[in-house]
Amino acid sequence: MKTLIIVPAYNEAGVIATTLQDLRKTLREDEIQADILVVDDGSTDQTGSIALPHTTHLLTHGRNCGLGAALATGIEYAKRQSYDYCVTFDSDGQHDAHDIPKALAKLEFGYDVVIGSRFVGTHSGMPASRRVVLFLGNLITLLFFGIWTSDSQSGFRGLSKRAIQDIALKSNRMEVSSEFFGEIHRLGLKFSEIPIYIRYTAYSLGKGQKNSASASVLLKLLYMLTQ
């Protein structure tokens, strides 16, 4: 099965090489045949050139468009290159590539979308304030999209060929995480969760979705519902 690991990256020059080296090493250890696609979302540092020797393919956005746009670019690439599965994987080093085989196993079992949940696995170092915000995000996702998930804002996702073909993301920025659930609902995709291990570091907490950005994400979701 043709598998693509999509790694969206924006100004990750400091960690992208380590993330990709760890990813490749783990894929080899777990005997997973997969291509890696880095989507450089208009970084102003050397993210793209640093990533290039460590990845299979590199796509570069001429301007910073946001996480949602970068993921949509990666999924569009997977669609055009007829990949059977793809996994979205954060570039800041917080995800553990050992979780990829678990996601692929679920996809092979017949699920269309597999979400890596931080709340059914080990989540070292997650601040309490972030847990509250993420729980509210889950409630909003349930309210807007009719799907309960334990981690609506997770960046770790597995997609089947059907999901790759049919999911059409519109949001450009962080609200894309909730939009995935809207697409699951709209397309009637078979959805499951797996526990994932997350390494919270000062770097990843600084780079990730801020609690203060939650209001903006909520407004964007409200706007999407009016479309």
Place this chain on the structure above:
Amino acid sequence: MSLLLPVQIILLVFVLFAASRAVLQFRGGTIRFGALSFWLLIWAVALLAIFYPEETTRIARILGIGRGVDIVVYSSIAILFYLVFRLHVYLENIRTEISQLIREVSLKQVKKGGKK
């Protein structure tokens, strides 16, 4: 019509200026006929309200609002909210189109990495 009040003169100049901008934008091809008609209608209603304020009071009383100026303020706020929403939709659509353009360009320039 009795002598114009200073405020009526100021508002008249502003309305004529705004209407002329709409016509110029239409001539320049920036806005379509529908948008031109909408704005000319808005400014025509504004002119009526400026020169016949007692009529706005009559309409206000029919609607259960005390003063004519209140109905002008209320309806202006409602129209402004709607226009801000339209503007927001427009900007979001432009942002999405720019992202699609950037996506297509990037998909045509795939770089092969060092690892297979």
